[in-house]
Structures are given as C-alpha cells and as structure tokens.
Amino acid sequence: MKNKSFIWMLGVAAFVVGLLLRIAQVNLTASSIPLLGGALLILIYLVVDYKAVLSGLGQRSTQYGAVQAVLVVIVLGILCFILAYSHSHSKRFDLSQNKRFTLDLQTRNVVASLKEEVTIYCFPDPMAAPFWKDQISDLLKQYQHVNDKVKFQFVDYMKEHGKAQEFRNELYSVPALIVKCGANKERTRSEKEEDITNAIIKVTHTEEKSLYFLTGHGERDINGETDAFGMGIIKRLLEDKRYSVKEFEMSRQQGIPEDCAVLVIAAPQTDLFEHELTALERYLNLGGNVIVLLEPETAPQLAAWLAKYGLKVGNDIICEAEVQADIASLLQGKLSGRLSVSTAPVIGKRNYGTHEITRDFDLATQYPSSRSVSVTDTLPAGITADKILETKGELENAPDASIPGSWAETDLEMLRQQQAQYDEGVDMKGPVTLAALVTIDRHNFEPAKAAEAAVASATDIQRPDKSRLLVFGDSDFATNSGVRYDRGVLFTNCINYLIGAKDLITVPPKQSADTSLTLSKTEVRLIQVIVLAIWPLVVIAVGIGVGIRRRRSA
Numbered sequence: 387m388k389n390k391s392f393i394w395m396l397g398v399a400a401f402v403v404g405l406l407l408r409i410a411q412v413n414l415t416a417s418s419i420p421l422l423g424g425a426l427l428i429l430i431y432l433v434v435d436y437k438a439v440l441s442g443l444g445q446r447s448t449q450y451g452a453v454q455a456v457l458v459v460i461v462l463g464i465l466c467f468i469l470a471y472s473h474s475h476s477k478r479f480d481l482s483q484n485k486r487f488t489l490d491l492q493t494r495n496v497v498a499s500l501k502e503e504v505t506i507y508c509f510p511d512p513m514a515a516p517f518w519k520d521q522i523s524d525l526l527k528q529y530q531h532v533n534d535k536v537k538f539q540f541v542d543y544m545k546e547h548g549k550a551q552e553f554r555n556e557l558y559s560v561p562a563l564i565v566k567c568g569a570n571k572e573r574t575r576s577e578k579e580e581d582i583t584n585a586i587i588k589v590t591h592t593e594e595k596s597l598y599f600l601t602g603h604g605e606r607d608i609n610g611e612t613d614a615f616g617m618g619i620i621k622r623l624l625e626d627k628r629y630s631v632k633e634f635e636m637s638r639q640q641g642i643p644e645d646c647a648v649l650v651i652a653a654p655q656t657d658l659f660e661h662e663l664t665a666l667e668r669y670l671n672l673g674g675n676v677i678v679l680l681e682p683e684t685a686p687q688l689a690a691w692l693a694k695y696g697l698k699v700g701n702d703i704i705c706e707a708e709v710q711a712d713i714a715s716l717l718q719g720k721l722s723g724r725l726s727v728s729t730a731p732v733i734g735k736r737n738y739g740t741h742e743i744t745r746d747f748d749l750a751t752q753y754p755s756s757r758s759v760s761v762t763d764t765l766p767a768g769i770t771a772d773k774i775l776e777t778k779g780e781l782e783n784a785p786d787a788s789i790p791g792s793w794a795e796t797d798l799e800m801l802r803q804q805q806a807q808y809d810e811g812v813d814m815k816g817p818v819t820l821a822a823l824v825t826i827d828r829h830n831f832e833p834a835k836a837a838e839a840a841v842a843s844a845t846d847i848q849r850p851d852k853s854r855l856l857v858f859g860d861s862d863f864a865t866n867s868g869v870r871y872d873r874g875v876l877f878t879n880c881i882n883y884l885i886g887a888k889d890l891i892t893v894p895p896k897q898s899a900d901t902s903l904t905l906s907k908t909e910v911r912l913i914q915v916i917v918l919a920i921w922p923l924v925v926i927a928v929g930i931g932v933g934i935r936r937r938r939s940a
Contacts, residue, residue, distance in 0.1 A: 397427025604655030768831030792816030
C-alpha cells in the first residue's frame with residue numbers, strides 16, 4: 387500500500403466514533419460496528435506496516451505521542467466508568483421553579499408500588515408538531531426513572547395496523563396515550579401527568595371500591611359540576627381513581643349496603659331519623675368507614691350522636707382575627723392596625739399537622755362558615771383520635787394581647803350583626819379543631835364487640851380490625867366552588883386513607899409559574915437593531931482593527 391497511514395487514521399476515527407456513540411447510549415449494534423471496524427483497521431495497519439511502527443517507537447515524537455495517547459485512554463476510561471456507574475446509580479436534579487420537571491408525590495407513590503409491568507402506547511398525530519414526541523418521551527422517562535416496570539412505545543397507527551386494531555376501541559383520535567396492564571386498557575384524558583397517573587391507577591387497581599353518599603336530608607348534590615354548592619367535581623375525581631360513587635337513601639333501607647367502603651354524609655340540612663342513626667352505629671361497629679361534613683346550626687341530633695365516639699361538635703362558628711395595617715401605623719414603623727374578623731378561616735401548612743392525610747400539604751385552604759369539632763379529654767376504651775385540621779392560635783401583631791388568632795364564637799346572633807368578639811371563658815380560644823379522625827379498635831370497643839357477637843353466627847364475613855370516623859366542621863371545601871383551592875386533593879386523600887389505599891394519598895398538583903416575557907414594541911425594535919445591526923458592525927469593526935494592526939506590525 388502506498389499510503390498505509392490512511393488505514394491508521396481511518397481506524398482511529400472509526401473507533402472514536404463508536405466510543406462516542408456508546409457514551410451517547412446509542413443502541414448496541416450502531417455503536418459496536420464502528421468500534422470493531424476501527425479496532426480491525428488499526429490491527430491491519432500494525433501488521434502491514436510493522437517496520438515503520440517499530441522504527442518510530444524510538445523517536446522522541448513517538449514517545450510524546452504515546453504519553454498523550456495514554457492520557458486520552460485515561461480520560462476515556464473515566465468517562466466509561468462514569469457512564470457505567472450512572473446506569474445503576476442515577477440521580478436527577480430539577481432546578482426549575484416549582485419543580486415542574488419532577489413527578490408529583492402521588493405519581494411517585496403509585497409508580498413505585500407497581501408490581502406488574504405497565505406499557506404506555508403513544509400514538510402521535512402525523513400532522514402535529516414533531517416536538518410532541520420529545521415532550522412525551524421526556525415525561526415518560528421520568529416514570530421509568532421511578533420504576534423500570536413502566537415501559538412506553540411509540541406506534542405509527544398508519545403502518546402498524548396490528549396495534550391499531552388491538553386498540554380500536556380506544557384509538558378514536560390522535561394523538562393518544564393508551565395505558566395497558568395485562569388485559570386492562572385505558573386511554574388518558576390528555577398528555578398531562580395527572581391524567582397519565584389516573585390511567586395507571588385504573589388499569590392496576592382492578593378492585594373497584596364502592597362509595598355511598600347519603601341523600602334524603604338536604605345533603606350536597608353529587609350530580610353535575612355547574613352548581614357551586616354541589617360536589618360533582620369530587621365525584622368525577624373519585625371515579626378517576628376507579629371508585630364507584632353512588633347515592634344512598636338510608637331512610638328507605640334496612641341498613642347500609644355490605645359493599646360500602648366509605649359512607650359520606652355531606653352537610654345534611656335536617657337530622658337523621660333514629661333508625662338511621664342506629665344503622666349508622668351498627669355499620670361503624672362492624673368495621674365500616676364514615677365521613678361526616680357538618681355545617682353550623684344543622685343536624686343537632688347527629689352532632690350529639692358523635693359524642694359516643696369522643697367527639698364534641700360545638701354549636702358555634704369559627705372566627706379568625708386579622709390585623710390590617712393602616713397608613714398611619716405604617717408611617718410610624720408599626721405593623722399593627724385595624725382588627726378585622728372573618729368567618730372563613732384559612733388553614734396553612736403550619737396548621738395541617740403531621741397526619742398522613744395532610745402531612746405534605748403546603749397550600750393554604752379556606753373553610754367558610756365552619757364549626758368546631760373537639761376531641762374530648764377522656765375517650766372511650768378502644769378509641770383513639772387525631773386532630774386533622776386546626777386554626778391558628780396566637781394573633782401576630784395584635785393591638786391587644788387578649789385577642790386570639792381564632793376562636794369558636796357561641797353568640798351567633800351577635801355574629802349575624804357583625805359584632806362578634808372573643809369572650810374569655812365563653813368562647814373556645816384558638817387553635818380550634820376543625821376536623822378530627824376517630825379510629826375504633828373493634829376488639830376493645832364494647833359496642834363493637836357486642837355488634838360482632840350478634841352477627842357472628844349469621845355470617846362468616848371477614849371484617850377489618852379497625853373502623854374509622856372522620857368529621858369535618860365544614861363542607862364548603864369539598865364543593866364545586868371550594869375544590870379550586872386544592873383541586874379536591876384533601877377530600878380524596880381522606881377517602882384513600884379510610885380504605886387503606888395509602889399509596890394514593892397525594893399533595894396538591896404543582897402550579898406552573900408564568901415565566902413568559904412580555905416586551906413592548908420599542909423593546910422588540912431595540913433588540914432587533916442590536917442583533918441585526920449593532921452587533922454585526924461591532925464584529926466587522928473588530929475584524930478591521932485586527933487587520934490594520936497586523937499590517938502595521940508586519
């Protein structure tokens with residue numbers, strides 16, 4: 387061969403290309419071909435031109451080149467080690483505002499608990515923007531990062547007719563994401579994270595739990611989302627999590643259905659009948675779960691009945707004090723000012739406590755027209771209680787130290803006249819409990835043991851060891867107008883906790899901050915002038931100056 391060094395250069399180039407492809411995590415075949423080809427060409431050169439190789443080893447330039455080659459090999463070895471280590475010890479860092487490139491806590495809990503393989507089939511629209519595929523791929527890779535049981539595959543429905551036929555019932559339009567686990571298939575509502583997670587929940591949680599909402603006493607309507615005081619949005623959110631939501635009129639029935647996982651009593655305007663309270667008590671004592679949402683001045687018998695389980699519902703309305711700084715106090719360097727009283731307490735992160743239902747909440751929520759739900763000092767044997775929501779205690783920058791941050795106002799007439807004030811020894815001083823959870827140990831609670839003994843001979847149903855009663859002194863937070871604060875997450879968390887689906891307990895979805903940049907016409911023109919005129923002129927001027935300087939120095 388006349389130009390044997392060409393073989394050497396070509397071999398080195400091919401080997402480097404193959405190495406770069408391997409570092410870039412390109413598939414094994416595409417990276418192995420140039421690696422092996424390059425190594426083969428280098429070997430051929432060493433055999434064909436071995437004399438030149440041997441003679442060149444003694445030259446000083448060869449020794450310098452050998453040192454550089456060793457350094458290159460060391461650097462490449464370090465890169466390969468980092469690459470291999472990252473495959474088994476990967477770590478992601480999200481430096482964006484609000485962590486919008488990090489999966490929600492609910493998503494991570496759901497995906498981490500997957501025991502079966504879940505495949506997400508992505509059907510792009512051929513006429514849509516090409517970056518759709520990149521966006522979906524980036525999102526689904528985050529799912530895989532949590533659990534490698536999540537797989538995803540892009541499908542061209544026009545070419546892969548078999549897949550299109552398999553998903554013919556779900557593939558009525560594109561783009562589409564279809565989640566499959568075993569024989570279960572579910573099309574997502576959109577390409578958003580929460581919709582993908584809901585679809586994963588539906589195909590993996592095959593056991594459908596039944597939730598019953600009590601009717602017949604003026605409770606909140608769960609049908610429709612246009613009524614501000616209804617709970618249609620809550621119903622849809624629960625159905626998205628594969629719950630079966632039904633209405634139930636207990637006054638016409640002998641008892642509560644056996645398949646009832648949770649019974650919800652949402653703001654009854656009239657009291658429950660005596661036989662309904664008896665059926666409710668029997669249901670709780672036999673392992674049922676109940677959520678009660680109360681409003682002030684309603685259902686006094688139901689409120690009194692809750693005392694059997696260590697809860698005292700007050701005939702009051704929770705008030706919250708705020709200090710509104712006026713101009714005069716600000717000019718004097720003070721933060722104190724006019725005192726205002728609100729009957730819509732706001733509960734923030736500090737007041738949610740550490741219970742699993744609200745542990746990771748970080749959004750403030752509002753509870754208009756609510757009443758107190760206190761835990762009694764002495765609880766019946768077999769019962770434990772937890773405070774879920776509490777209003778604030780002390781009032782910051784209060785003009786009078788005797789004024790608390792919140793209290794339970796008992797003089798409702800004065801409150802209606804907008805003259806409410808805290809009365810020491812009469813009103814309950816904050817922090818005031820707004821929601822409490824009672825857990826009943828059925829093996830130690832005497833009424834539960836008696837109820838179990840009464841039905842033991844008639845049925846062999848395996849009942850849970852504990853039943854739970856969750857009582858809120860407000861219902862507005864779960865209405866169609868109220869869920870805008872936390873998107874219904876608090877209420878769905880309560881349901882998930884009561885039935886034991888703790889992997890579905892979540893925090894409110896991330897809110898994407900507005901990062902758009904708005905420019906005026908003048909600012910746009912200024913940028914155009916700088917980019918299109920001034921900057922090129924500066925570059926030309928520098929080039930001319932460098933040329934003149936070189937000529938003079940020459």
